[in-house]
Amino acid sequence: MFKFAPGLGRRLGTRLGAVALGLSLTAGIVAPAFADSQLLNVSYDPTRELYKDFNVAFAKYWKAQGGDDVTIRQSHGGSGAQARSVIDGLEADVVTLALESDINAIEKSGKIKAGWRDRLPNHASPYTSTIVFLVRKGNPKGIKNWGDLVKGDVAIVTPNPKTSGGARWNYLAAWAWANEEYKGDQAKIKAYVGELYKRAPVLDTGARGSTVTFAQRQIGDVLLAWENEAYLAGAEFGKDAFEIVVPPISILAEPPVAVVDATVDSKGTRKQAEAYLQYLYSDEGQNIAAKHFYRPSKPDVVKPELLKALPNIKLVTIDDPIFGGWKKAQPDHFGDGGIFDQIYKPGK
Amino acid sequence: MSEDTRTALGKPPAFRNPADERPLAKILLIGLALVFLAFFLLLPLVSVFVEAFRKGWSEYYEALIEPDAAAAIRLTLLVAAISVPLNLVFGLCASWAIAKFEFKGKSFLITLIDLPFSISPVISGLVYVLLFGSNSLLGPILKSQGITILFAVPGIVLATVFVTFPFVARELIPLMEDQGTGDEEAALSLGASGWQTFLYVTLPNIKWGLLYGVLLCNARAMGEFGAVSVVSGHIRGLTNTMPLHVEILYNEYNFVAAFAVASLLALLALVTLALKTLLELRFGAGAAGGRH
């Protein structure tokens, strides 16, 4: 025993030492990356292309204003998962998420101060979007409006509202149409939305997963998608294969943005972070958003040709009395045992 | 694994060993195995490479040298370089204690080592978030000391170590149990020290099993997705490992690049296994525990 232990102990000691050194070195490599002129924008999935362009524009603008060299790092993922990462310690300077309720959750953890929604114009949503239909070329099932989705043998592709922020807007848009159609008759609205989801053969966990299921796997007749995602899908998978159908009524999706107070105060990046979000409302910011098929909050500063792709339709907001804002809609519709859960019956 | 236990399929043997199957049965079994593997392994593998090379070599190459991809490759190598040796040391210690001694609670200990297999990857990342997150007991203390674990390299290493924890030990325990303690006892009674016994008697006996465990551990360490995804923070160019980078590219509809990076992971596995085969050929196959 005494002969064995010292030898192994020494080797072990060296190995552990080397590992500890390795760990501290890597920690050292990572630490300076969070220098003062670095911003981390934690965002949801469909905004990748938008922020790729916008970050370049902002860095240029900030430099021209006499600011420091600012580099912006991006993190993308499901809106809810990203909010959880920020709550658990991901040091985001700004969050640009899909749902107000996700930022509310961060606010509840104390990392974002209350009243963030009033600190920036237009409910802190520099751009908005809506939900449209992507159908196969020639629209063989003749889908024009929400009511056509539950006719014949139409099969619908939409992500899972429980795991995808975009999918919740899909659901709410359908609800908004049904509310108008059935004059607020709750039983009929629920029956319609239930029928809609019974026609979904696949519930992907994210919006882009659904796009792939629809476009590449050739499943379903219609994809419910963000307006900007529908255009992007058209560009990526071939314009000849699909058509975008804009229904006469849909939901006004307001993806909100906020400065993460806890991070910017400890890092000293408040100035840059606030300017970054402000710049989303600038002429250039609005034009970049429109170029990526987001609906600008100030359409008057945007080039008219960019607005052509975004037709005027009736858009119901989440603050409409039928939903009562995210704080009410989230638990009512998407909470555990909420209306969405009631659609599915066990033991099929 | 020695060649004499295997019979060539090509030439019809004049005398059939009664301990061999009929040639027809042999062909059927090989066919069955190949069809099964074709559907479940070969086709997915081929489809990954087909997608990766859809636009030719240059696109493939571009995808791999792109800065974010290169950063992801570096991070993945770093994480594997830290977590594999850790689990190697553990695997040796655990299998020595378990295989060379009889003690109470052994099966329970083995099951504890198996535990990471029975935990969903979704959860194996989450346990560290619960432990080190801002709302945990430890999180604020570490933060005040300026130590970052989550959403940085240490967290990714921890999650990887967790997921690959059992591989080396799992490979060594049955092998060492099978070999028993006779060789070690003989060496010790001849005056060798414990350390010498391990180095010159045990280690040569288990070297192939050890190598194999390390290769599997390494493959899994590089390929882990679920657990790492929870603790990474997905910061592009900084905390994205190769599997996470694949997901990002896929979500950007950049299928060629996504599958190119994925094919690199598959290639890495094939290369390490080719290396193992080469070593076996060079230093004599059948060393993988033939001694009793």
Added chain:
Amino acid sequence: MIHNATASPAKWRLKRPSIIPGFGLTLGFSLAYLSIIILIPVAGLLWRTAGLGWSGFFAVLTDRRTLDALYISFGTAFVAALVNVVFGTVVAWVLTRYNFPGRRLIDAIVDLPFALPTAVAGIALAALYAPNGWVGSLFMPFRIAFTPLGIVVALVFIGLPFVVRTVQPVMEELDREVEEAAATLGANRFQTISKVILPGLTPAILTGFALAFARGVGEYGSVIFIAGNIPYVSEIAPLLIVIRLEEFNYAGATAIATIMLIISFVMLFIINLIQAWNRRRYGNV
């Protein structure tokens, strides 16, 4: 808790005496490392679940949605592990006993499921087994992807190396003289395989089954791309965990995880006990 048959009944000892050194050091290090990496984090998980209280935990456990998800996860993992036991053993047999062109390549790609990120595996399998995929189109109108059968396909892929790689080393060690003896004594090949070879392989096959099964139950990354994820039909338990997390319901998520953990742990423990018993019975040590 484990009764060592050979330990003297008069005096309780942790370990049977041995002249081999290093027990304290290696066991000590193993336990310390095990505690830091596995036990403390898992204890944190259980502690979080305990926050629900017994009634809350019981409510999660008896919820129809949870039960159906667990049934789907355990059911598909069980079927996949069975498929792997049959075909994995055949693959291991073919790889150890026969020589054929491409054997080494086949041997190498068996480990592919470890190396390929699970998400990539899921995407590749979904593309292949979708109704318009190379394989899926062969079986139309019978659907594989986006049904529970798709989950089985993904789990067969994930679990295969566990079976092959636990059975293969034991097969390589099999003594051919025993088979020859059986043949000399008049056993035909089928009898030799079923009465002589298989019993010797059973412990390894059992371990492979247990590992493939345990791994399959928890698998998420590859399954969600091919499952369809319809509640009560093809919604796996790990997806339900993710859904609970999306609701910021950590306790609900950890409760489901704890249930899965306990079931898998008990199963692995029983199989390890059988192994230990088997070893003692055949006096291998």
